[in-house]
Amino acid sequence: MRESAAERHDRLLALVRERGTARVADLATLLGVSPVTARRDVEALATKGLLDRVHGQVSWPERPERPERPDRQGDPGARRSGEGLVLGLLAPSATYYFAEVIRGAHEAAARAGARLVLRISDYRPEEDRARTEGLLAAGAEGVLVAPGWRGPEDRLAYGDWLAELPVPTVLLERRADPGTPLDALDRVVSDHGHGVLLALRHLLELGHGTPLLVARGDSPTALAVRAGYAEALGTLGLDAPGPVIDSVPADQDPQGFERAVRALFEAVSSGRVSAAVVHNDVDAIEIVQRLADLGVKVPEDLALIAYDDEVAALADTPLTAVAPPKRQVGRHATELLVERLTEAYGGPDEEPARRHLSLLPRLRVRASCGAPSGVRPA
Structure with a gap:
């Protein structure tokens, strides 16, 4: 993927901030661009006041401290x-x-x-x-x-x-x-473990056996859903009905997607499971469509809950979904x-x-x- 000018500018700023001062020729080498491109980038950033430029080199500008607001003075609280x-x-x-x-x-x-x-x-x-x-x-x-x-x-x-x-x-x-x-550091996160526990409890209350998890493994959210599933099984005193099925995007890995669908189809058709939680919405919708081609219908043959609730409500059969408070x-x-x-x-x-x-x-x-x-x- 070709690097945009904005991305290159960010890299240039990071290099100057790290070094304090740098020669334009050295920046060209570090960025992997021509000296002409480096000079043009430096001029653009200096014009915006993001860099100081003097005699063939640039430096990180000294920024004055932000002035104290009047309403803080005299009242420490x-x-x-x-x-x-x-x-x-x-x-x-x-x-x-x-x-x-x-x-x-x-x-x-x-x-x-x-x-x-x-x-x-x-x-x-x-x-x-x-x-x-x-x-x-x-x-x-x-x-x-x-x-x-x-x-x-x-x-x-x-x-x-x-x-x-x-x-x-x-x-x-x-x-x-x-x-x-x-x-x-301060942080604000969604408690995905709690979300998975909500989904499992709901399916169990409807009379289903332990739900199977179908999930990606390519993001912190996906990994948190997987970890939440294992934790929820322990909390509920349940054993998994089978290994987590690895889900992948259908457009990026058609064969991997088909393997995931077939694994879920086999689990349902064998009577091993009657419920599943699927991360994420897009995968869940496509899995439901492919299962229908194979003769497994939702919710008649399989109760399904999606995770993310971005587009779950728009499926042919609107999908129950866990909605993180994004x-x-x-x-x-x-x-x-x-x-x-x-x-x-x-x-x-x-x-x-x-x-x-x-x-x-x-x-x-x-x-x-x-x-x-x-x-x-x-």
Whole structure:
């Protein structure tokens, strides 16, 4: 995939910020571009005030400290407004799941009078740091970060820098290993384990045996759903009716998708299961369609609950779905970041307590599990 100018600018800013000062010729080599391209990029960024340029080299500009707001003076417990703040948001995507997270963040920023600046990583964790440096260069005084990790290996390889950012940082829909520097950051997440437990309990209450899980394994949400399934089985004192079926996108891996469908078809036709939870909505809709081709109907032969609730209601047979509070994740995270940037504490020795906020998904009951429609409380 060809790198855009904006992406290259982010990498250039990250290099200059890391070094403090750099020669334009050296930047061209590090970026893998021609000296002409590097000079053009430097001129564009310097014009915007994002870099200082002098005699063939550039440096990270010295930025004055943000002035104290009048309403903080004389009252150590007072808040100041978020008006005029610039907040940065790094998301792995602007579509599907994260579209709602971004919308919630934007709404909360607007209510606070702050400006939200967005960068997208396209699930390339190696680019996360450069994208975030771009946000800082654009004036972000605090950042909301949902790294483009796909699994634990990405978190280990591309996570440490987050704890070293010079501005308040809130993790979005991402967890860290206990005891690590990342675990000391504020974060706001959906409790996917709770969501899976809601789904299993509902299917059991309808009289089904232990539901089978069909899930992807290519994102933190998918891995959290898998972990939540194992935890829910333990909580309910159940044994899995079979191994988790690995789901893959039908358009990217048709053969892998067909294997997943056949595995679920075999589990149903053999009488081993009569219910399943499928992550995510798109996979669930396509699996239902393919099962119908094979003679298995939902909900007559299989009760099914999707996970994400992005498009589940639009299926031919509207799908019951677990709905993570995506919009609220964005809203609460933004409110927390604004508070970090505007809160005054009792004195220089009083440090704000970090927060790990988990929001509970809800179960939206529709036709695919054979139960009356409605919303079950979390």
